[in-house]
Amino acid sequence: MGKLLNRLSHFLTQILFSIITPPLLMPMVAKLSITRLFISFCFGRLYGNRYQDIIDSFHGRYGLAMAEGLAEAKKMISDKTPIILDCGSGTGFVTKQATKQFPNATFISFDILHGMVMQARNNCNDVTTDVFHVQADTFAIPLTDQSVDLLLAQNTIPWFAEFSRVRRPGGMIVYVDTSAGWIAELAKRLVVKYKLFETVMGEQVDLGFYILAR
Numbered sequence: 001m002g003k004l005l006n007r008l009s010h011f012l013t014q015i016l017f018s019i020i021t022p023p024l025l026m027p028m029v030a031k032l033s034i035t036r037l038f039i040s041f042c043f044g045r046l047y048g049n050r051y052q053d054i055i056d057s058f059h060g061r062y063g064l065a066m067a068e069g070l071a072e073a074k075k076m077i078s079d080k081t082p083i084i085l086d087c088g089s090g091t092g093f094v095t096k097q098a099t100k101q102f103p104n105a106t107f108i109s110f111d112i113l114h115g116m117v118m119q120a121r122n123n124c125n126d127v128t129t130d131v132f133h134v135q136a137d138t139f140a141i142p143l144t145d146q147s148v149d150l151l152l153a154q155n156t157i158p159w160f161a162e163f164s165r166v167r168r169p170g171g172m173i174v175y176v177d178t179s180a181g182w183i184a185e186l187a188k189r190l191v192v193k194y195k196l197f198e199t200v201m202g203e204q205v206d207l208g209f210y211i212l213a214r
């Protein structure tokens with residue numbers, strides 16, 4: 001019975017996330033106060049304390065698209081000690097995954113919700129790489145222009161204008177969604193439309209997709 005409920009909850013979450021992802025890619029929707037209220041309701045109340053259970057319900061598939069995005073980014077990063085930002089870090093899953101690929105980097109892992117920052121900090125306490133966990137908003141990242149080598153954003157609001165402001169010349173963004181593989185092409189086209197990047201590449205991976213913009 002528990003297993004069945006788990007599967008049902010996973011299924012419903014995938015549907016919910018694949019419905020909310022495409023509009024969130026559009027700046028005018030992402031910026032609305034109602035969107036922000038909805039997100040903070042979802043992760044402050046509805047999902048916040050059981051987001052790790054949602055990750056577990058993917059049975060190892062949650063990190064597949066980001067793993068490919070990180071592998072591509074690694075080929076292009078020449079700095080041996082890059083500054084890497086995990087935007088909307090949630091439980092810290094992506095931060096932890098990325099420290100394995102970039103053990104000598106300095107990570108800044110941020111989330112708008114204090115509760116999620118605490119979860120990320122706890123989950124990363126066995127990580128030996130430098131990771132700073134902070135509470136911050138994707139719409140106003142508290143970093144100077146051109147200060148970051150790689151920005152990671154998975155299943156969160158991808159505010160590309162702000163990402164582009166803080167990334168160094170040649171810096172990269174890896175945006176991942178784990179629920180909506182079917183919009184991979186559309187998402188790529190939308191990112192190209194911003195005209196903020198020289199190259200935009202991306203692939204559908206398993207249930208979702210990654211986009212690498214440079």
Ligand SMILES: C[S@@+](CC[C@H](N)C(=O)[O-])C[C@H]1O[C@@H](n2cnc3c(N)ncnc32)[C@H](O)[C@@H]1O
Nearest residue numbers: 043088089090093111112116137138154155156
């Ligand atoms: C679905 S979770 C994904 C967490 C993590 N990236 C992962 O893949 O496991 C989305 C996270 O984005 C955060 N978030 C939503 N809007 C944000 C914003 N404007 N600034 C920073 N974090 C935000 C939420 O609080 C939540 O923790």
